[in-house]
Amino acid sequence: MNELALALGAAVDRTPDGKFLLTLQFAKPGEFAAGAPEGGKGKVSAPVWVVSATGKTIFEAERNLAMQVSRHIYWGHLIVLIIGEKAARHGVREVVSLFLRSPQPRETMWVMVTEGEAKNLLMSQPGLEKSSAQAIGFLARSKAGYSVELKDFAAMLASKGGEPIASRLGSLKMVTTPSLGQKTPVEEVRITGVAAFKDDKLTGWLDPSETRGLLWLKGEVGKGVVTVPCPGKPEKQLSLEIIRATTKVIPEYRNNKVSFTVRLMLEGDLEEEQCDENLTKPETIKAIEKELRKDVKQKAELALSKAQGEFKADIFGFGEAFHRAHKREWRMLRDNWNEEFARAEVRISVKAYLRRTGLLTKPATLRE
Amino acid sequence: MLEGGKIDSKQAIFLLTTMVLATAILFVPAIIAHHAKQDAWISAILATLGGLVIARLQVTLGLRFPGMTLFQYLEVILGKVLGKAVGFLYLWWFFHMNAEVLREFGSFLVAAFMPDTPIIVFIIIIAIISAYAVRSGLEVFTRVNQIILPLILLSLLVLFALATKEMRIIRLLPLLDTGVVPIIKGAITPLSWFGEMATFLMIIPYLNKPQEAPRIANTAILISGTFFLITVLGVLAIFGPALSARWMFPTLNGARMIHLANFLERLEAVIMVIWVFGAFVKISVFYYAGVLGSAQVLGLKDFRPLVLLIGVIVVALSILLHPNILDLARMLGQVWPPYALSTFEVGLPLILLAISLIRGKGGQQQ
Structure with missing residues (x-):
């Protein structure tokens, strides 16, 4: 445990110069176990850590990212893969294949698409759960909207008889309540419909x-x-x-x-x-x-x-x-x-x- | 007598079932789905039926020569020189097949679980364990298998039951979409797995009731065919035909799909256990056939000195055969089935049976 960095969420974006921007959200096991820090007790530290890096392929981005991570990155607990709008419009076939080819990530992780940058959603800090990736996972399981697992998304991509869809993800800024010990505004992720694909490219949104x-x-x-x-x-x-x-x-x-x-x-x-x-x-x-x-x-x-x-x-x-x-x-x-x-x-x-x-x-x- | 042990009919059924099933469940479903798409399960049934016919042929040959193994009656049927020559070909086949199984064994563990470990580590470890089993004799690994097979079958049933939540029967429709030819093509690979029943020819003389050999072969094929069918159906119903054909090991991915109540998940470890135990038995059987056969062709009194030597050959062969896993998959999917079926599994036994009938060799006392 002390040698692994557990990735909870992954976000794939495309930079203007045509590279991939990979963002990973890591759990900090110490903070996770300690429970929610109570207000006014001094040490308030986020239970997750978010890192990004770019690369010509996603795997290269991951290697570049690993240079900033002191531990060995472990993909087995990945809950969600969020694809940014630009990356989704460019095509997602290679993104999906990468996560299926590698033995560590689970085929049961959720696939979501967001308007704008996917990175921002991993940076957001939810009020109820400890990390936004977990919040997204619970939202997806509660079937608020249409939740798609990676293997279902891949099956839709591989089939000629239906175009892929994935959940559409947005975020919502909540107000701060200082009386509850909140110092920064809580940003909540929410499911805002469905992203529709044509072949492997994002084509539009459903509300x-x-x-x-x-x-x-x-x-x-x-x-x-x-x-x-x-x-x-x-x-x-x-x-x-x-x-x-x-x-x-x-x-x-x-x-x-x-x-x-x-x-x-x-x-x-x-x-x-x-x-x-x-x-x-x-x-x-x-x-x-x-x-x-x-x-x-x-x-x-x-x-x-x-x-x-x-x-x-x-x-x-x-x-x-x-x-x-x-x-x-x-x-x-x-x-x-x-x-x-x-x-x-x-x-x-x-x-x-x-x-x-x-x-x-x-x-x-x-x-x- | 090279082998003093005797096994009973039930033990033989268990041994042959593990031998066929162990590698079939992992490597074969994707190959069938590639050809027959959602009708892959029909291919599995066809292959089982074909397997019964092949086993019938092989057992008929074996029973004409009571108390003799394949290598002994090769010389009776074909004469000393030609018999030994064909014997060497059969030896090559047993070595080659065993090397392929060793390679499959290592490839799966490296590809799915331990990518940083050199493949030779797994191959040498399983080869040493199998060498020990083979040295100890037929009775020993047969008894070990009596514990292993029920565990394998039970695990497969439990995995299937837990994965039903992910299955949609509708993914098996439409029936007969691609036509009959792809279904037959899809059946050839599993058929060559059932054809491995040729190894039974090395065991028939050591049955305590050799006359039950046909029943033993049929039961073993029906059991392994049933569980193979269950596996193929499960994989197809979970992933649909398109994705099933794209996985390297769809059964592993099927087990990974299981997640119940947020705590019962990551059951691929069960697949690994099935794989390691099953491959151990399978490798031991082929190893044993190769070692015993060598001793008989060379006219030795004991097969034990050959165990280590043949182990080294087979391990080296398993590394040299393929540069990568895709080459292995191509071999198993395209080259091996027609090669093995046309020669050692069906072709040669058919010729041998024909010659022995024409030359009147072998008795009818059964």
């Missing part, structure tokens, strides 16, 4: 609500919240938690035209309502389900139009679905799949069910 649509079309919704206007009272809202969601993509090939039918289904429980609505009435439930269908469909179409129109990139993996259903036709289409995808007609149908309303039937505080 959080487009990301919801992407999750729907990829069949990765899992859990989440849907907020829709109250039936009959558009200024008030109600929120449902998704308990179960399924996505079924049915590819069709007729008259030399590719089309998809996407069937979405969700079951939700009511969590919060501002409507003062009597939910015991069947027609109210029906009306809420209608609003749900509208909302899901609209988000899915938002993501779809961006992928088909702006990116012309199949970020949903529809190509894989087409391949599974029509293997012969796929052989003709696979080499210009993105153009076929952009032309394809996609019909989205949604079924939504409100199953439970928690422990209440009507709002408890309602005066009758």
Whole structure:
């Protein structure tokens, strides 16, 4: 332990002169074990240490970086690989290959892309976790947005039937609270959507609500919240938690035209309502389900139009679905799949069910 | 009698299963996935079925000459001079195959775990241990294997069960995407692994019930085929065909995928344990076949003096064979299967059987 420098996060950027800038965040085991330093007790030292170096290849940058690190760099605990926007637009194939080729880094680390410099995110100091790399790791595991592991990213890169995507990462400056012993502003990392690639190059961004649509079309919704206007009272809202969601993509090939039918289904429980609505009435439930269908469909179409129109990139993996259903036709289409995808007609149908309303039937505080 | 020991049928099944499975699970899945893509598991089944046929051929040959090993009846079938000449070819094959396995053994450990250690260190260590096992005789390493094989199979099952969370059956679709030819191409490499069953011809005379040899060979092939199939299915369902074919050791990466409840992870150590134990048994079997065969071809009364000598030859050969790991992978994926199948695994046994039938050599007493 005393001879190893444990890297928690790696950031890859591109410098203006075409070199790679590699930044590593190292854990300081002593500070980690000591727990959070309490306010006013003197020694306040960050539990991590961030170092950068440049090189013509990432590995060369790592060797240059090692000259500043007194210990042997250990990659086995790497939690996240963050790629800066410039490096991502330039192409990420060699970055991904490097981290898979080397036996130390895990294939299960998260891959994220950030607008601007990736280095800055490793420098940020979160409030709850000891290092930003850990904070990112926990965020990714909580599935806030679309989290991609290195091996999944590599599989998407290697497949002709779908373009890669990765989480989009941003940061947020929080205010300082001197009463809690904070001296410097805490900077929090946060997941702000999805980065869409075409082949191995970054092509654009999806915001959080487009990301919801992407999750729907990829069949990765899992859990989440849907907020829709109250039936009959558009200024008030109600929120449902998704308990179960399924996505079924049915590819069709007729008259030399590719089309998809996407069937979405969700079951939700009511969590919060501002409507003062009597939910015991069947027609109210029906009306809420209608609003749900509208909302899901609209988000899915938002993501779809961006992928088909702006990116012309199949970020949903529809190509894989087409391949599974029509293997012969796929052989003709696979080499210009993105153009076929952009032309394809996609019909989205949604079924939504409100199953439970928690422990209440009507709002408890309602005066009758 | 050069070898005084006897092993029973169950021990023989265990020995042959480890011999085939030990290296197949690590090096072969990527090679099949390269050819057959998501249909690699069909290749695995085909290879197992083909393995049953090959083993049938080899055992039929072996049973015609009760109490004799391959090298002894070579001289009966072909006459003294030609028999010895073919015997030397077979010896070369056993040495060569063992050198390849030693190289595989070292390559994996260096590539995946200890990049700074020279490969010869691992090769010499395992060769010394195997030399000791071979010197002690067939019974000894057969019994060691009785402990090792259940551990290997159990570990493989546990790894598979823990990795199911990462698997998606949908990655195996569409069926028969690339057509039949790539599936057959994909089956050839694992088939040559099952063809290593030719080594059984050196062991049949030391079974306490030689008449059970066909059942032993079939059971060993079915067990190793099943576990090989499980491995291939697991790898494909975790990574999909494209990535499976790109890894050097997809099974290792599959084990690395396991992470449960944030504490049960980094299980590739289990793969290393399987590898070291399995390779030890495999190397010992080939080593033993080479040493015993040499003693018989040279007409010696004892094989022990040859152990060290042949060990040195095989270790040196393992270093000289390949300049790098890619050359080794090319050998295993492209050169070795057609070479081994067409000559020592199927070709020669077929010719020998034909000649012995025509010349009426060998008895039918079984």
